[in-house]
Each structure stands twice: as C-alpha cells, then as structure tokens.
Amino acid sequence: MTDTTDSRGTAVPSNRLSRLWHLGRATGDLAAGVGFKGLIDIARTRNGGQPARIQLSPEHTRRFTERLARMRGAVMKMGQLMSMDGSDIFTPEAAEIMSALRDRSEPMPLSQLSRVLESEYGAGWNKQFKRLELTPIASASIGQVHRAETKDGRRLALKIQFPGVRESIDSDIDNLAFLGRSLGMAPKGIDIAPFLDEARRQLHREADYAAEADAMDAYRDRLGDDADFFIPSVHRDLTTPSILAMDFADGVPIDHLAGPDYRSAERDRAATLLMRLTLRELFELNLVQTDPNFANYLYDADSGRIVLLDFGATKPVSPELVEQFRNLARSAIAEDRDGVRAACVGLGYVGETDPKQHVEAMMDLLQMASEPLKHPGHYNFGTSDLFERVYHSGRDLFHSGVFTTAPDPETMFLHRKFMGSFMLSRRLRARVDLSEMARDCIGPMPS
Template sequence: MTTNASSTGLAVPSRRLGRLWHLGRATTDLAAGIGVRGMIDMARNGGRTDGRIQLSPAATKRFTDRLARMRGAVMKVGQLMSMDGTDVFTPEAAEIMATLRDRAEAMPMSQLNRVLTSELGRDWNKAFRRFEFQPIAAASIGQVHRAETRDGRRLALKIQFPGVRESIDSDIDNLGFLARNLGMMPKGIDPQPLLDEARVQLHREADYEAEAASMMDYRALVGEDADFFVPRVHADLSTSRILAMDFADGVPIDRLADGRYRQAERERAATLLTRLMLRELFEFGLAQTDPNFGNFLYDADSGRIVLLDFGATNTIPSTLAESYRLLSRAALEDDAAGLRQASVQLGYIGEEDPEDKVAALIELIRLSSEIFAADGPYDFGTSNLFERVYTRGRDLFLDDAFTRMPDPSSMFLHRKFVGVFMLCRRLRARIDFRDMLMPYLSARDQCAS
C-alpha cells in the first residue's frame, strides 16, 4: 500500500449558514476584484468594446480558493464559469479560473479514512495491494484515488466528500437567495424551476450507485469502439459514496492545445466528441451532460478518448430530440417560421410573447447557428462567435428580453452543446459540423424515447 503521500485539505463546510457565509465571502471577493467601475461595466457595458470583466489575478485566486474549499453545488457553478473564461474574463483571470476544472481541496486523511471505513468496512485496506492516499484528481463532489487490488485489478476509486450530498439543498437555496436578491435574473423570471432541476441533477450526481448504472448503460451503447473507451464498473468495491472503475491512462482532452500535439490530432479529437454529441442526441437518447474538460482523457498511445464521470447523465425524450431537429433544420434553411415553432417547443419563447422580443431572440439563434451554417469546415481557432453571442445575449438580458426559462430538462443539454463547442475552440479545430449534422435532419424518430 502506498502511504508516503497524504491529503491535507480542510473539511467541507456542511451547515447551511456556514456555506452561505463562504458563498457570501466568495461573492464579495468577486465584486471587490471587479471594482465599482467593473460592476458598472457589467451592468451597462460602460463603453467597452470587448465586454470582458477586468478581474485581477489576486481577486480571482481568492474567489476560486473559496469555491474549492466549499466543493459541492457552488463549485459546480464556478466550474461552469471557467469553461471558457477567455470569453468573459481577462486572459490572466481566465487562466486562474480554469483551475476550478481540475481541483478542489482534498479532504483530510482522517475524513478519507472515515469514508472508506464507513463504506467498505474496518478492514477495507485488505482488499488492496496498493492504495495511493494522495488523490490524482479532486472535483466538486469527490476525489479520485489510484489503487490496485489483491487480485491485480488497476482501479480508479472516486470517493465522495463527506457532507457534500447533505449540503446540496442548502447550496441551491443559497444560490436561489442570491439570484432573487442581487439582481442576477431578468425581471419577471422565476429561477425556481431551474434551481429545482439543478437540485435533482446534483442529488443524482451525488448518488454513485446511479452513476454506476448510467456508466454501464453508456458503455453498452458505445460498445467496443476503436475511438472511445468507457471504463468498467467494479461493483464489489462500489457503494453509493464510492465508485470503483477501471483505471485509464490519458491526459485531460484540453491539453491537446498546448502545442505538443499536431493539428490533425486536435481536429480528430474535436470531431470525435462533436459526432458523439450528435449520436447522444439523435441515436442514444442518453447524454453525459457535464462538459468539464477533465471528464475526457486522451490516450496518445491508442488514440482513444476515455469517457469519465456519468453522474450528470440524462435521458433525452424523443420529443425533445425532435424539437432540436426542427430547430437545426430551420436554422440551416433560414426558416423564420420554423425557428419560431421550434423555439416555442423548447420553451425559449411563448406563443403570445411580444413580436420585438421574439424577433430579437430568433436573431440570437441565427447568430448562434453560424457554426453549422458554414459551407465546409468551421474554423473555431479564428472565430469570435462566442464573444458575439455572449455580448448580444448579455444585452438582451439587460434589456429584459428574456421573458421565460426554457424547459429545465433542456438546460443540461445546452451545457453539453456549449462545452463541446468550447472544446473545439480551445483546440483551435476546424470541423465540418454541417456535414455531421445533415444525416440526422432528414430522418425522424431516430432518438430512443
């Protein structure tokens, strides 16, 4: 057993008032880092041309350190903010925000031992020939340890932070409190349906037995694929708070952007994951909806992409897939009536919404569809589409153009779509999304219900 490394992190705050205090401190750090002028710019753009938030590296570090200490739902929000911070933050601040994708503070050794003893029994160590106490990864809900069993299996054990599952409800309530009282939502929009869906999703992510089932279902759909590898679940060492799976070699997929990899390798990886996203929507009826880049590893030796973390796996009703098929077809044909029909089905707009607001939202969808309206490969490396969509969407937000929340069940698909396209941007890939999409637009009812 490897014992020369140790976890020295701080315990997870679990009481609601304590977590609200930490969340309030994080918000204060963010506001202080932006400053008065920055807050005004955030509210009305302040004459800036690039629309980026000027957040100092010191303030960003204080903010991310606070979220890393909290783990749980609020860290999930911070991770989403960091997916491609270059669109919103200065490059210096974005670099620090990006650390949230790869780390949370590890739990103290005493907590780790208590979890292992509680879940696997007092003699848990007898199952292993080697157990590395220093985690190889730590995220918002748990941390991962490498181990080898007595019978020679090389495993990765995802071990849940104590208190995180119990803190989900208080985190969501606290985020709702801030959303309603700090002007974070457009007038007239109730964030509660989205918060309720997030609550359900996070409780699902914290149930490792449910994740194990989703992982096995997804592995069956992918099958023996030459391009993808889904690790096997090892049920004898898995519980509701520990998930044991095959250990897989590889580096986080966004590392392909660091210059050591060829353009062809980057574009192959981006194309594979984009095609997989379409298969999830139109063939599988099942999607892994957490776009954290760390959930995808690239094994340079085999060329395969390892798919990890199935806690945020959602089924996709055939009716929802059909609405996205209609939206995509209408965008390609520049069919305003079709765009409106699909937008109503998806809950973006209502049947009786004012025409000026409908027109503004339809135009935003048209702008977003630039990726697959291109004739030939779309060059994410030179595109500034994300900045344009962000700026236009922010302006509509501030003008109260958003009158309703989309169907909460579709919000997690949006997270997946944006995450994949942000990865394409990170890898500076050129991909022919239109060519990949076209076969799905002429067929109906392909998605499993």
C-alpha cells in the first residue's frame, strides 16, 4: 500500500505560456529590485563591455529565487549555476539567498504526482508496490525522488520527473537568453549562443531517464570493480523516459562530512577519492559525470563507500579533447610556457593572433589554476584562496573583449566538474595529495 502522508507542494508550470508568465513575474521582481538607476548602470556596463553588477535587496532576491524554484526545470537549473557565481554578480547578502536555489526546489502536489505515475505506469500502478512513500526524500530542478518497495521485496528509489520539464527546455533556454541579453549579463562581443546550445543539449540529456539508465550502466562498466564506490543498479521493468527506478542506497550527502560528527581523516579520504575519480573520468574512462552538485554523492559510514548518483549529465569525451587537456596539464606542471600556449590554442582558450599580453595573462591564469597539481605533498584546500584568485582573474580576462576565439562549448561542462570537485574539497576542508594522483592519471612527464 502507499504512504498517504500529505506532500504539500506547488504545481509545476507545465506548458510554455504558463512558464513564460512565471519567468515574466520573476523578471519583474528582478527589475523592481534593480530599479531604474540600476537598469541604466547595466546598460552602461554592457556598452562598455564590462560585466553587469546587480545590486538586489534580500527581499527582492528572495522573491526572484522563489519564482525560479517554483518553475523548476531549465530555469531553475540555470539559476543554480548562476548562484555558483553569485559572489561576483550579486551583493553578498543576495548571493547568500541565491545559493538557496541549490536546495530549495519544491515538490509537486500529490494530484500532479498521481497523474505522472498513472501516465507512466498505467491505471492501477500502485498494485506493483508494497509501499511507495508519496513524500519525496529529495527534490531538485528536474525531478523528485521517492522511496519505494515492490511486491517482490526490492527496495527502490524512484526518480520522477516534473511534468512538462522536457517539453519546456527549448523555450526556457530561449527565454533565459533573452533575459540575459536584456540585462547585459554577457560581455560585449561574446557570442553566447553556442554555449546556450550546449546547455540545451545537456538539459535534454538530463531529462531523458531512459538515456540516464544507459549512462549508469556504461559508467559502471568503465569504472569496473572499485570497492570505494557504489553505483545503484537500474530496474528496467519500472524505468520509463520520465521515471528512473534504481536501488535505494543508504548514506548522507557528502558535504555532511564537513560537520563535527566526522573526523578530518574521513574528510581527506572522501575528497581524495572524488578528486581521483574526477581525473580518472577524463583521462582514463573518457566518460565524465559533469554535474558537481554535492547531493549527487552520498557517504555510507558503515562501509566507507561513496554512492554515486545522478548520471543524467554524463558525457563521453573525445580522445582529441582528452589529449589536449593532457598536454595542458603536463605543460602546466612542468611550467613549460610554450607547451601551455600550444595547448591553449588547441583548446580554443586563445587564438594564434591574440595580443601577446593577453595570451601571457591567460597562461598566467592557467599556471595559477594548476597550483594544487604542482604542490608537493598534500594541498590544503581548507585554507586555500585559490578559487577566489582564479575566479576574479578569469572573470576579468573573460570580459576583456580582446580574444578572437572561444573554447569548444563542450569544455564548459568539464570546467563545471573541475570547479565542483575543487569546491567540494574546500567545503570538506580536505588535504589532498593531488600532485601524485595527477601524475598517475596523465602519464609520464616529458623529458
């Protein structure tokens, strides 16, 4: 039988007009918070090729994020990414509230959930289950997760997609692109269309649960027998394009290790395992799970294993791109500036004809970013200010408007994974010997 506990939630806007209306109201809250003078300042900074800096009150930011959280889907997903950069785009007070987007997605109401279950499983769907808890144990931008037990005794987690999310991705991205252009969020001269198209493709992959099931199996095959990690098995008989059925896995979100109940040795080990996995994904598996959300990792204290969840953002990486990153890493570690420059050109970070001073600045940035790879012994992420240094230097370069080329949009999601792994290590205040594991993954250094 099902658990009839009431799950209070708000209905997910599921057609284009209703989603446009909600985004319009969110934009209205944003414009009201910025004010007339703020809009004039945005126009001025946009015309000057500088990043817009939005000053919002906590109240207007709360309204804006509540609107995005209510919409879920691509709008909320992009808002979550924006919140990662909130320390620069928003005031500190607003940035703190924006960060709540990572955790505040509301569940859909029971009436909407029931319609999804009946649409995917048919009438009498509940007869397949001994128990299905209608109150979700997790809710994110694209779907929510429910604990269930089948009549034959299988303990499952059902990831159930919000209705209309898949169909609204294209219109959501188009509406967000219009909003970004209107507010001058992109620097002058930068064509963001290829990056939005890559985001569009990525979101379509994330919204196809049958494809995610295939990605889970492919990742498990490539990872092989690794006692430090657990990937839940997919239950195909209960998996549809909008419901992913998998083993239920015990554990706590990985960032809980930052709390007082866990020892520094546990934090160091967990960060080391995930850092090594990040490098293996690129250089060995050639298959990268590109979503760095902390909730995608659970820590099982009893077994010491890390549970890997959410493979919707999994991407294969071409051998050519892997080799370019391998050359960049080797050259950065060896402080070979000619090699770094060649790798930068190959990756599209700089063009052959870009001004020398800007190419040098890009190489300086990459040498700075490689600091943990070159640091002998354990690098202390808890005390490092590297993220702030790289972020602000990179922002200034990005908005300089002098570069003649742009990297392959595919690299955007690889950068997202690298940054997420760094931020998790910092969140855990971990010490990681990244230099040794990097050498193991990229192979022997050039003589």
